[in-house]
Amino acid sequence: MSGRPILLQILLRQRQWHRYGLFRAAYDDAARRVDRDLVGTAPSRAQLHRWTSGELKRLPYTDHCRVLEHMFPGWTADQLFGPCPDDVLTPPAPGDARRPDGPMADVVAVFPTRADFTGAVPPYDLFDTAADIRAVGLSLNLICQQYPDQRLHGLIEKGTTLRCLFLDPDGEAIRAREREEGYTDHHLIMLTRLNIEVLSRLRARLPDTARDRLSIAVYDETVRFGIVLVDDTTCVVQPYLPQARGVDSPTLLLRRSAERPGLYNTFARIYTELWERSRPV
Template sequence: MADQQILLKTLLQQRHWQTYKTFCKEYDKAAKLVDSTLQGKWPSRAQLHRWLSGELKGLPYSDHCRVLEKMFPGRTAEELFSPNGHQPPPRGSIEPPRNAEPVAEPGSTPQMADVTAVFSSRSAFASAYPPSVLFDTAKEINAAGLSLNVLCQSYPDHRLKRLLENGTRIRCLFLDPKGTAIRAREDEEGYEDGTLVTLTTLNISMLTRLAARLAPEAAELLELRVYDETIRFNLLIVDGATCVVQPYLPQARGVDSPTIVINDNTAADGLFPVFDQVFTSMWERSRPV
């Protein structure tokens, strides 16, 4: 069955519920209707990957089956975990024409995994994904890199303030301006005047001043940390669903780096969980400002 997409994955894609965060949200809605004690007991990310890969032997635990059947009325758990081409549609649904061409889902080609866009530089990426598009409706922003200019220089203070006051959680991980790694990067990029140290210090100070103007409950949502390690990536993860990866190239400025956009589609071989874990491990090794 592993070479055939199961019905559950197809239905999640059709409803745009394929990101892990969205799946858990919809799972909770159905769980509340089935048994309120099942809320919050969604599968782990790894479990969901196994479900959707088609490699699960048998069915999940009965409670999971009950919730999934509520999420997709008219479908049994057996149908949901069967190849989608072998099951009839629910009663009342409309079948596509038999001569219709299949439509490839984004990231469905094995070579692309969950990568949805690639840009040759950060400026090309910024033209396609301006900060307002990335952040204006975000509920969670995790950023790690060097100076984090996309948040500190390209996005207005008053909008950051509004996000925090509306409950958005923002975690920023800067390359330590007092460390050795940032000076090594300055040497690599050809700076001789402490440019990156000064810029990073300025950006941290800007966010610190912003936090000081917030009510305590909003200020707690803004977390600033630093790390002192060889810089490899600039990472931006929005709402646990979209990840922007910008590698640092030898002897090249950060703005000249290629940029990869990844949308979590719970693909078993996807890159989103990889970079999500990179951010988590870096955050755990860092120290508060």
């Protein structure tokens, strides 16, 4: 082949699936629609590199090709592993209707559950280089339980701003959510209190010059979404479904588009409005 990249490599980058975890999640999502027995058969990281580097001398196995063609409707396997056409290689003008990710409205990945999301996108990947983190939800376990305290302390000490908005453990909304999820032992109330205490202790250990960079607040309204905003570019969204635990709910990963309005702005506005009505802790 010439120096021109293959089509698959470009399409993966356009959809922001070039990171292996995101590719694997998108692959499994397509596999479920093709044949559920193909879920979990994604190529290894090394195989994916060979696929996208143009090193293959023949097409992958037929099942791989079937899934890829489902991931990229309108393209055949032969085209996906061939040179990228000029009209795909050249970025479209802003607002161009041919933009491949136009209909996706900032959505770059969808995961069936929160566990699937954290398996593909570990909290380290989200937070380690973040300068600004804003979060609203119920107990905010992604930050308080799945990201080490010392690591979070180091981020804030070095300049990261963290604002966390919890469902009020003393309010009525969290009791309504417990009834909806079937808890009779105040599990959500105790977990939320614990997580607020975790961040409160962390804030107390920060130097005076860094303490104001960690803000904690509570709100007492029907919980609809868990929202994490990172650096005004990335958003993780999880709806709270009726009679389903948060960990079992689908999770969306959004990347803000500089060219047009999308879902990122919608969820950023929800966060801002809730923060403005919140009570500091």
